[in-house]
Amino acid sequence: MSIKTKALTKSIWVFHISCGSCNNCDIEILDCFTPRHDIERFGVQLIGSVRHADALLITGAMNRKSVPRMKKIYEQAPKPCVVVAVGQCALSQHMFRYSYNVREPLDEILPVDLYIPGCPPKPEAIIAGITKLVKKINKGK
């Protein structure tokens, strides 16, 4: 394992994109940074600009308006960059499945590295997902 991947797994800077979610997943993501869960212990930070991002946390059902914008944001991220789908809507469109406004799930648009199910997922589930992601990167990718 090279220093580069080791450093990447020890300091993941997260950029958060909401593609039309109901805000519950977003609140649970913010919960990860509160005193009870404190994900900064592992070097994870929430950052404001995509240019600094190592991981994109995408929530919400992909509606027609947000998909092109999300693609643009993905193209703007500097490249060792992973995509994490958070919540049932991003995974499988959930209750919006046959909606007029929602066409395809996230993994038909972008290469998704990690799925975190739940409606909304608990902060513990998000942390467990991130440790799985770190293991996956360490195994080689």
Next chain:
Amino acid sequence: MKILLNFLVFPGLLTAVCVGLLAGWFDRKISARLQWRVGPPWYQNFIDIAKLFGKETIIPRSSRWTFILSPYLGFLSLVLAATVLGKVMLWPSESFYADIIVILYLLTMPAVSMMIGASSSRNPLASVGASREMKLILGYELPFILSLIAVIIRCQDSIQLGSIINYQASFGSNIFSFSGALAFIAAFFAMQAKLGFAPFDISEAEQEIMGGTLIEYSGPLLAVFKLTKAVLLYTMPLLLICLFMGKDLGWMLLIPKYIGIVLLAVLIKNTNPRIRIDQALRFFWGPVTIMAVISVILAAVGL
């Protein structure tokens, strides 16, 4: 050869970066403890820098060379300031004439380079950040220079850091006089603004303008900006120690003084919300400047 060694290793680049990154970790850890969190491990900032050097650099469609070179401009001139300051603190007799003015100019360079880089990236949010940075410089430079003048007047009109240290070694630290204490408070607020710590982190407001001046930077160039921040966190407290508490500069007293100043800055950072740019200007040109002027007058009278 010795000069190069000084620049690259001991009081200069390597030491400044290591101490600055450790101080940055201290800042994050204390902030975390104040919020009842655990906080990152001590090597976190080193890992962040290593990771950023391994990432891709994206250069926006802009004036390419200004965008690439401006981080290095700020970083190298700041390291030069750190080297001059470190040499003076180790060997006060080796300081050259008017080095305090050289340091004053070199300390402005990081902010200037940040402005150049931000405006060459052609991002609207970055230009908002750059304009805020410019106004902030106009605000804090005035009281900072006035407080330096108070120190200079106290130390028998000497504009040489070495003789300022020698004066304090024989006549006691500046901070224990009325003029010195007032000048220290004014210079401390200027340091807070120079470091971009919380009441004055207006130009990099993460929530309003998404990183502001740094918004378009990625990969190694962002790492250079982070290193500049780290070296600034090494240089500014040392400069304050040098100017106001220069009585004993042995290791046993220097380290507690340094940690004390950083701790005070972090506590102010964590207990104050971000203010608007007009409030910051009013604050610096109002109370802080008045305080600095009073300290200059007191120093001229001889208190």
